[in-house]
Amino acid sequence: MRTLTALTVAVAIALVATTPVASRQFRSGTALVLVDVVATQADGNLNRNLKRDDFLIFEDGKPQEVKQFQVVDLESIAAEAIDPPGVFSNRAEPGAVFALVLDDMNVDSKHTALMQQTARRFVDEQVRMGDYLGVMRTGVNSPLLLTTDRDLVRPIIAQTMGRRDINDVSSLTGAAGDTLPTQTLNTSQMPDFGALGLFDQSPSARIQAEQSLVMLQRVVEYLAPIPARRKAVLLFSQGIAFDLEAFAADSNSRSFDTMRRLLAAAREGNVAVYTIDPRGLPGSQDPVTGATPVPVTRDAGVDTLRDLATATGGRAVVSTNEMAGAFNRIARENRFYYLIGYEPSDLGTSKTRARQIEVRTRAPGTTLLHRRAYAPAAATAVAAVVNRTPIASPLPVSELLISMAPVVFPDPSGGASLAVPFEIGGNLPGNDTVKYTLVAVDGRGLSTSPMTGKVKVSDGSAKGMVRQKLAPGRYQLRLQAEIEGRGIGVALANVLMLEPNTEGPVCGGFMLLQPEGGTPRPNVTRFLDPDRSVMVAMVLSARNLANTTLALVVRRPGGAQEAELPLGRPQRVGTGLWRIESGIPAKTFAGDAELILLANEQPVPGCRTELSFE
Known part of the structure; x- marks a missing residue:
């Protein structure tokens, strides 16, 4: 039997909860800045042979000493020995983390099928065993689902429905001389939303853009506290009508605050936003509907996709039909990278001013992809949420080892319920008492009331079983175990309550x-x-x-x-x-x-x- 050492699954959790998770051992420090760096050779392949001395790092143009260096290689996780089917533990290193944001607020309804197809393609072709995958829609107030069970997220993709009215987006305005859709709206009676940084003069498009930014911000803030790893957000959108130049000129708007928080969390939390326009090349035929869109030389909303990706260390996949190659590159960049840490030599008098980061390499023919800035104030804000409830953690917590084998079983009251036998520890002292909490979360992010209890350690481990009545459907189980003064563990499991x-x-x-x-x-x-x-x-x-x-x-x-x-x-x-x-x-x-x-x-x-x- 394969050794019980693999990642199991993650769980559907409301975005308001942000908690730390088990991660690589990196020396902590209040001033330590971590930067994940993707190194690509001229032939497009990753450079996997760089050493600490191959990197130079600068903050605001001043050289910094590399204090921490680690090669992160998640390629082998899928091939590692895993828990046997039906058993879930918190023993293994998580794979790559991908959060898909389907911007149904800013995709035309006629492109719904294309967006669904493009998102499914990434899930089916690039997500491997051990990877954590989440899908969220901007058009509904839904939680982010992080799981290794692709069947749990496919229904969310299928439910996505484009909502943007083509008559609204046709009023996008860009720089002088841009070629835009010919149909326009009479904006003479419209309020001036330019100060909000929104291109589109229609109120509905403004609201849609703001909602998309808010939902994207929540996703980034949810992922940001996961320490010492690169996290990828894939935004599938036709473009958000947001002008970063206008945004920078007006710091009092709601959009400014949303974008500021989004970028700060992404930069501090090593969250790279990859933006994907599923329409492909302008004027090309929709492979799903066969329709040919209006040719566009420059779409202001698409420019925002480019700017957002650049600002967060991601890439923009726009105006291209080569989705397969782009998706493969995204997956590779998030499975192999370098994690570099430095302590700023001079924080100066301002604790809130954004600092510019530049990483260079001595390796010839190698280009680097990384976040370009951070703000000390944002670092403090992210650190402030690190000690919240472990059971809400996006990834397993492995201070205390947990295994569980949930199974549908006859219920004493009739019918069937979910029985969750578990084993905690392995070499625990015999006088310890373990406190446990079990929660089941469905695909909508709704959780059951916590079931709690205590169990004594015997022969080095604590064993028990919890029963829970659940309606038919797919669930994420979260089992938290705690020994006071000794640590906390959280294990995650996928279960199917039989129909x-x-x-x-x-x-x-x-x-x-x-x-x-x-x-x-x-x-x-x-x-x-x-x-x-x-x-x-x-x-x-x-x-x-x-x-x-x-x-x-x-x-x-x-x-x-x-x-x-x-x-x-x-x-x-x-x-x-x-x-x-x-x-x-x-x-x-x-x-x-x-x-x-x-x-x-x-x-x-x-x-x-x-x-x-x-």
Whole structure:
């Protein structure tokens, strides 16, 4: 069986919560400034061989000493050994972090399908096992969903609907001589929104632009406190009608404040904003609808996409049809980079003034991508939120190790509920008491009431089980464990609460139990004592099992079938829900094996795991 060391999943969390997470060990310091740097060679490939001495860093033109240096390589995480199916822990290093922001407020309705297709393409082609993925829409007050379960975010992409009226965006105005759509609005009676930094003179477009900026700001501020790593926000938009020059000239507008906070959080938190116009080249045919848009030489809103990407150390993917190459580059830049830390030699008298950052390299033919500025005041603001509730953390917290194996199981009151057996620690002192909290969050960001309890440590670990009634659907589980004075852990899991009466059988996972002191106890880690018997139980959703031949088989690594286990008669536990039991006699197997349920010789979704008898 693969070692239990991989990342599991992240969770849907409201954007108002920002918390620290487990990260690489970087020496902390109140004045330490961290900069993630992407190094690209002339041929477009990443330069993976740079050393500390290859970098020079400057603040406001003054050279700074590199105090910290680390090569961050997340490419191998997907290939690392992972927890067996159905088991989730906080042991592994997270992969890349991608937050997709679908700007349905600033995409024409006729381009909805194209935006959906483009976002799905990135998810399907670039997101790997172990990567954290979130999707949020600007047109609804929704939370950001961070998860490694792509099936959880696909419905959000499918629900996206462009809302911008083409008659509003046709009034965009740019510099003199720009070629813009020919249809215009009569703006003689309109208020002057130029002081707000908004190009479009229509009130609806102004509101849409402001809302998009606010939602983008929330995403960036949510990701910013995740320390010592690069985070990527992918903004899919036709362009936000916001003029950065006008923004810089008027510091009293609401738009100014929103943009200021957005840029400050992005720069301080190493959040790179990649802006993507799904329309591709001006005048090119929409590959989804077949329509040909009005040719545009320069769209002021698209210019904002370019400016926003440049200001945050990202890239603008606009006026191009080469999405595959652009997406591959985005993914590579966020899986391999250099993390450089320095302590400013002179903060000066102003603690709030933005400082310019420049990183150079001695390596010939190499260009660098990084954020260009930071503000000490913004650093303080980000640090101020670092110690909030750990259970709201975007990523797992691994001070205290946690494993859990959630499974749909018959409920004592009838029907089925979610049973969450867990194991905390491994070499804990025997007199410790562990406090735990469990929350389930659905795809809308709505969470259940926290379930709390305490469990004593025995033989180096604390074991327990929590039950929770949930409506059918997909959820993110967040399990927090704490030992006073010893640390906190948070593990995250994806679960599917079964919908009764499915057409074909769907499984809610395996519950494995081995006797301890004469009492069957749930096994979480899938490491089993070969000298003791194993009880196997599962719940299936199916309209009818009369014409279904079920088989529970044990296979060796590589697929060779070792044995077929006897199955008990399915017992109805609710409408369209069935409980099935089996067992593995003591001294039957040794070493690694795969346990899988078959229906008419086909694998049943949700009923596969890996075992290790040792």
